[in-house]
Amino acid sequence: MSDQQTAGQRPDEAQDDRQDGAAAAVGKFLEFTDGAVASYFESCVHCGECAEACHFYLSTGDPRYTPTYKLLPMVKAYRRARAPLRTVRDMFGLLPDDPTLDELREWGPLVYDSCTMCGRCTLVCPMGIDIAGTIARMREGYVAAGLAPEGLVHATEMVRRTTSPMGVTAKALRAQVEHQEKETGIPISLDEKGAEYMAILSSMEIMGYPEVIGAYARLFKAADISWTISTKAYEATNIGVQIGSGALAREIVQRVVDAAEELGVRHVISPECGHAYGALRWAGPNLIGRRYDFEVVHIIELIDRLRREGRLPIGNRDARRITLHDPCQIVRRGGLLKEPRRLLDAAASDFVEMDNAGIANLCCGGGGGVSANPRAAELQSRAFSCKLDQLNAIEGLQAVVVPCANCRSVFEDALDEREIDNFEIIGLGELVASTLDQDKAAQG
């Protein structure tokens, strides 16, 4: 290479771009390699256990879907430029080359299509490596190199235009809210200053499951809580977190923070949406560089809190045979393990856990931006078979509570595709709202 250059042959511009792309990715890889990620890279002994936890490997048997393997380009960049004692390895010619653009491109499907950042692999890892969290950082490099999948890039453009990845406008929101007011007969205030709580929702809920809004209205009326929805920041989905763009993620969080602080609310309610909770509750303060003036509370956490305070009297319990899907970002990576179970125990009389329920539950296969990435559609559908096996193992199952709008649409699409309709998919808030004791609630 250098010989050719000295011979007077100018490298063409495409070559330059390619090197720039790879260099940008490597730069981000290194920027996001802190002591934690470095420890992960150093401690991995290539035992392959993580494959046994990954629904993409389990459903395809393809060894390339081994979680630790997905990190390889970033590991190489780390070994070359950051690893302690790398000079000694260099003396023996043992340093890896930096990943090339072609290599990164080849790895794209492993970084985006076959990882929902569900974090199940961490459970089985003897070293406790947070592969999902590292994939999230790796995606920053991919965005920097312009290698993010088209579907996700398209969604980010939509977000920049309309604030919502599905293009949900404030007008559409108003229409859905009005409709729910009519359904429930309860007024719902928009942009109300001084309200105690501000709810944000995911596009999927607003357009696909607007009854969620009605459920909020009933629950909060019963508990006598003042709440509102901002028409400036109603979108909870954070595509920036999914695609791996810190800048975009910060922008989206900032919008919610600005709206909430403008309205002066004390709490912001994160909806039944997996990554939205992580984005606002755990990543958000780090993204905008300060803590909020309000508390972020997940809707499940809030309902559970209200019920335990006796403010949500449960009437007739749902008698159907119901099981619970644990959305990864809410349970395994969000810490809300007991809350949904307490609510289900109270609201359903025949609640059964599925295999591996709780912290080790399987992902639906569509999280982490996978469901927004058409390139991954087939893989996502195959990965759902693991989830389906869990459901099929429960005899006489009538309903599955899926407290995440994204998981929920993944479930519904996958069941439609397979023409399975012997059980219903419901949200947790709606279930609790539908079992409220109306008389007591009215008195309260």
Add this chain to the structure above:
Amino acid sequence: MSFLQIVEGPLFWVAAAVFVLGALWRVGGLIAMKRRRDIAPPTGSAAAGFIRGNLRHFLPRAAFARRTWIHLVGGYGFHLGLFVLLLFAAPHVAFLDKRILGFSWPALPRWAFILVAEIAFAGLIILWVRRISEPVMRLISDADDHVGSWLTFLVMLSGCFALQQSHDALRATHMFLVDIWLLYFPFSRLMHAFTFVLSRGHTGATYGRRGITP
């Protein structure tokens, strides 16, 4: 100076020094890289999470045990066996007493030593043959994985060659391999023996703040 004296004397001390300094440098380097600051209001303690994460991952989760039992048997058998041999084999206790520490502790009786050695060898062999016979393992394994496994195997094997304790040549072979192993250790993946604390700890701390230990 005989070969035995060299491998038990100067070479051993050089190897031990490289081992200690290299391992300290590498672990120190990782600690010096720091974690990204997390200012989100916590619901649990990061420090407690660090410890919980470390302890939790000593035990396998039932959800995966059915699929990974071979690895569990191999992994526990080898590691537990290795530590018992390292610390409680009579010649090791004597070596540590006379050469390094100046005090000793009760060593294993011979029958127990043999039993533990069987378990450790079985574990190591299982771990390595799994590495060559599973597509996942074949894909993710690199030279370091194999060199580390084989070097450790040869150290253990030469140790057992010397079991009769009647030939200096065998003792010297064992010690020579130990020296090589010590020299290789800090530059290799064998370092997981120390770095596991950090990696489990970082994950434990991150999620400990969120009130969960994945």
Add this chain to the structure above:
Amino acid sequence: MSLRWFFILLVIPGLLTLTPLRATAQSAGGTVATGVSERGKQTLEDILARQKAALRGLKLAPGTAAAPAGAPAGPDTGPLGPRGNQSLSDIWNRWRGGDPLNLLKPYSADQVMTTSGEQWRLLRVEYIRRYAGWFPLGALVLLVAFWMYRGRIRIRAGRAGRKIARFTITQRVAHWFTAGVFILLALTGLLILLGRPLILPWLGHDAHSVLISAAMQAHNLFGPLFIAALIWLFIKFLPGNLFHPVDLGWILRLGGLFGGHVSAGRFNFGEKAWFWLLIIVGAVLSITGLAMEFPWLFADLRWLQLSTVLHAIGAIVLISVALGHIYIGSIGMEGAIDSMLEGEVDENWAREHHDLWYQEVTSTTGKEKEEASA
């Protein structure tokens, strides 16, 4: 039952081997020819020479070996005894309890000395140690010859690219675990058995003693692992390894090694034979190995003597056959090793080498294809 009947069954091959020794032992006892000794003089060299000659047994000069048993000994060549050159055979016979070659005769209180050890040693030195090495070597020669004749057995239709699951990860790990322990035991075992004739003359006593000490420790250590491996292997590979009438065809066509198509199920007769040979001979090796590792468990010394003999013979058989197994499983046949490295085999490999199994696992597609071709 005993022990006794069991012993008799095990010992028959040993006895058959011993038969030729009977003549030489007697002739050796009766007419040892030593050209070196002076008349009536008993020097150290003299005694050593006689012992060496006795050790050689069969190697006596034709004239002396042919001398009839019990012929009067020359005054200068007779056995050494308290009465000089005069024979005390009656006394010796009585002391050792009658027939020295009857291994079946149990110890008794009136027996002063046993001589079965000497026969055991002769058997070991003159037969086992002398010929053992030739069997693995012979196997290698056969394999080289077969390689030259047949070359690598290719997948005739080429690789299909589609894979069929053949061995689970448990089966693969059980296989390689056994293989690893087997190789370690074979190498150390051959060293122990053949070190004296093969290594000692080259490296000398010191190096030989170091090697043998190391080999013995390792052999004793890995032995018990082999027993565990064998049990694991037996459990994991028994299904599919029972004999089936189809195997007769395989035997008649010599496994298709020399051409022609043979049908086979999940395992062909060759694999089944190897499986059962390994299990049965492996069991013998295990039991005899335990006898040697824990000698105090066996009161009768002859058990131990028998154990060493059976152990060596069994090991040589297994090592020789294992070479063939390794050959056909690796360089000898394209696509064979995939099953043990990845757990999957190419569809065309399965079709060509295990057609019945292939049809079984792809039953619907197999039928369709048959119908299509018909």
